[in-house]
Amino acid sequence: MGDAHVTGGRSLKSKLRRAERMEQVKAYLLILPLFAFLLICFLLPIGALLVKGFTDPTLSDELPRAAAMLREWEPAGGEVPDEEIFATFAKDLAASRPTDGASRVAKRLNIDQPGMRTLILKTANKLDTVEGATWRDKLVSIDSRWGAVATWSTLKYAASPWTLGYYIKALDFTRDERGEIVQQPEGQRLYRDVFVRTAVVSLSVSVICLLLGYPVAYFLAALPARYSNLFMIMVLLPFWTSILVRTTAWVVALQSNGVINALLIRLGVTEDGFALIYNRFGVLVAMTHILLPYAILSLYSVMKGVPVIYVKAARSLGAGPIRAFFQAYFPQTLPGVAAAGMLTFILAVGYYITPAIVGGPSDQLASYYIANHVNTTLNWGLASALASMLLVGVLLLYAVFVRLTGGRGAKLG
Amino acid sequence: MKKAKIIGLAALVGSVMTAHASELTFVSWGGSYQASQEPSVIKPFAAKSGVKVKVDSYNGGVAQVRSQVQTNNVTWDVVDMQLSDAMRACDEGLLEKIAATDLAPAKDGRSGKDDYLPGAFNECLAGNNMWADVIVYNKDKFKGAAPAKVADFFDLKKFPGKRALKKSPDGALEWALMADGVAPGQVYQTLATPAGVERAFKKLDTIKSSIVWWETGAQAPQLLADGEVAMAGAYNGRIFAAISADKKPFGYVWDGQLRHIEGFVIVKGTKNLKAAKEFVRHATQPEALASMANATSYGPLRQSSLAHVDPAVVKFLPTAPENVKGALDSDSAFWADHADDLNQKFAVWLAR
Numbered sequence: 174m175g176d177a178h179v180t181g182g183r184s185l186k187s188k189l190r191r192a193e194r195m196e197q198v199k200a201y202l203l204i205l206p207l208f209a210f211l212l213i214c215f216l217l218p219i220g221a222l223l224v225k226g227f228t229d230p231t232l233s234d235e236l237p238r239a240a241a242m243l244r245e246w247e248p249a250g251g252e253v254p255d256e257e258i259f260a261t262f263a264k265d266l267a268a269s270r271p272t273d274g275a276s277r278v279a280k281r282l283n284i285d286q287p288g289m290r291t292l293i294l295k296t297a298n299k300l301d302t303v304e305g306a307t308w309r310d311k312l313v314s315i316d317s318r319w320g321a322v323a324t325w326s327t328l329k330y331a332a333s334p335w336t337l338g339y340y341i342k343a344l345d346f347t348r349d350e351r352g353e354i355v356q357q358p359e360g361q362r363l364y365r366d367v368f369v370r371t372a373v374v375s376l377s378v379s380v381i382c383l384l385l386g387y388p389v390a391y392f393l394a395a396l397p398a399r400y401s402n403l404f405m406i407m408v409l410l411p412f413w414t415s416i417l418v419r420t421t422a423w424v425v426a427l428q429s430n431g432v433i434n435a436l437l438i439r440l441g442v443t444e445d446g447f448a449l450i451y452n453r454f455g456v457l458v459a460m461t462h463i464l465l466p467y468a469i470l471s472l473y474s475v476m477k478g479v480p481v482i483y484v485k486a487a488r489s490l491g492a493g494p495i496r497a498f499f500q501a502y503f504p505q506t507l508p509g510v511a512a513a514g515m516l517t518f519i520l521a522v523g524y525y526i527t528p529a530i531v532g533g534p535s536d537q538l539a540s541y542y543i544a545n546h547v548n549t550t551l552n553w554g555l556a557s558a559l560a561s562m563l564l565v566g567v568l569l570l571y572a573v574f575v576r577l578t579g580g581r582g583a584k585l586g
Numbered sequence: 587m588k589k590a591k592i593i594g595l596a597a598l599v600g601s602v603m604t605a606h607a608s609e610l611t612f613v614s615w616g617g618s619y620q621a622s623q624e625p626s627v628i629k630p631f632a633a634k635s636g637v638k639v640k641v642d643s644y645n646g647g648v649a650q651v652r653s654q655v656q657t658n659n660v661t662w663d664v665v666d667m668q669l670s671d672a673m674r675a676c677d678e679g680l681l682e683k684i685a686a687t688d689l690a691p692a693k694d695g696r697s698g699k700d701d702y703l704p705g706a707f708n709e710c711l712a713g714n715n716m717w718a719d720v721i722v723y724n725k726d727k728f729k730g731a732a733p734a735k736v737a738d739f740f741d742l743k744k745f746p747g748k749r750a751l752k753k754s755p756d757g758a759l760e761w762a763l764m765a766d767g768v769a770p771g772q773v774y775q776t777l778a779t780p781a782g783v784e785r786a787f788k789k790l791d792t793i794k795s796s797i798v799w800w801e802t803g804a805q806a807p808q809l810l811a812d813g814e815v816a817m818a819g820a821y822n823g824r825i826f827a828a829i830s831a832d833k834k835p836f837g838y839v840w841d842g843q844l845r846h847i848e849g850f851v852i853v854k855g856t857k858n859l860k861a862a863k864e865f866v867r868h869a870t871q872p873e874a875l876a877s878m879a880n881a882t883s884y885g886p887l888r889q890s891s892l893a894h895v896d897p898a899v900v901k902f903l904p905t906a907p908e909n910v911k912g913a914l915d916s917d918s919a920f921w922a923d924h925a926d927d928l929n930q931k932f933a934v935w936l937a938r
Binding site for chain 1: 674677678679753784787798799812814919922923924926927928929930931933934935936937938
């Protein structure tokens, strides 16, 4: 009897467990499309992007044997490679011609060393007709650059299918002919400044957004619902307008013959108008305008939940309005401030089109250079390295931020 | 009855076949450029040869030609291509060879090849016209002495006012060196050295704060017309259009004009090789080139064409005898090698 009860209990338990498991499976099945979507549209492309920044398959695909030998060769000795590498390279290059491999190699190497394009194409064209005792003599008689260590070390550092070269370049370093990683000369450093600039502009924009957004959000939260809805629509209308339209509107307003300058000249404030656009000022104005609604909305959602009673209590206990605000109200809105700051900062870091339209040449953010390498120079490896650094930078900042605030309010997800 | 049917069928098949054989796809740059080719080249050729010419447009580059040749699905026959792209495509073996005998001779009996300006004909490309990056100014801004030299573009004291330049190292760097006293023949040699590049940027530094950078060809005449800038580097065809159609008060500084060659190429493996060669032969006749020049002010590349150009247009051509002094031919081979490097340096300099 007791036994039967236990077995019955067990079977009931396992039945229950099975039913629960079924429910779980069903639940997972329900969100399967979501997972598939995330995987296909989000994780795979980002993964591919991260990998792209480390791969450099051109030489190892087109000149497989020579690339393998060059990987073993050490340029630090200051000697050009031996005859075997010369001969293998010549044979591989000849073999790559029918499929236009030589022109792909030429294009790839020209990125690292200007002039390599012509050198490779010229060499590939003359391989069959050149005369000489050894391949070394033959190549050097085609072009004396084949007798220089620098040429071969350019090849060597492109020979591996895996590379850190894009990251080296994205951090403004380069390899000298002996393969040592050294700083780029002063006139060629670009990306470190770009990242600093991106951080400074994004930080300024998020601070300005907070300073402007806080009073607006406070005003909206304090109003009774039937008035605040009207004002809320005024916040949301620009939010719903296309970024491009809003940015172009700023061009119309700020340009040297634009609305604002015309007004200032009419009022006699200035004679030839101020430079309001194609500089940092224009970028800050336009980006702040675009990101302000994000700040206002995140602040508003927190302020709505702060009971007014605390401020009243503080006032009745003798605090002045300023003290009551800073001691009783402001601390309770901090999670909103944190969330708004983080949100505007992260969005600003990725801005591309707005600085491109209203900024000058020295106001372009990291995304501009990423787009430039994707679309114009077709150097996708470098684009991917820059994009990954931006991504990692933002994730690090986010981690530090969550740690500092104890995760209050700033969790994005 | 039956016989008649068969004959009819044969005639039908025959007509379909001939229709197929006499068809040609010509690809050009679209817009007003291609529109000007319609009456000057395409229609006369179709009328004369009976070949049906289909047109398509592209934005330059060799990517599409390459993919057609590599997938063995060639749908373009003749392409209007820049010399730099044509050289790349030729290197990669994507183009049919054009022989000197494929060209029509000049009236005076010179062969087509000898009639071409230097560099305008090679084994893959038969030159069409020459366009130029040229310095222009708004006449309203300079009532006294007008700028006449490249150096005047860099002289903010004598010729005050903002400058517009293409946001790209090609053009800006060449002009900077010429303004700094480098002879046109030495420009690319100088620019191939680090010291030369530095010299060019140093010269550009002297006017950097006065430069408005443009990115599309239409912006330059617009900036000039609006009075935003007093001088600009621009495409000569755009300025000609602004002067002839819109009566804008623009003047040219032909000194230092940077000239580019444009020509016809035939895609490798075309099924209509014969018609394509006929088309090229027809389109590169001196009269056809001249007729194109009248509409665009792009310089015809054959010397004997000049006689056929409207005298009122001649002075606007980059190839006109009075305009070629101090001209520089853009070196495609140089840019193919140095574009990656100089783009990077230019970006750094811009952001400084």
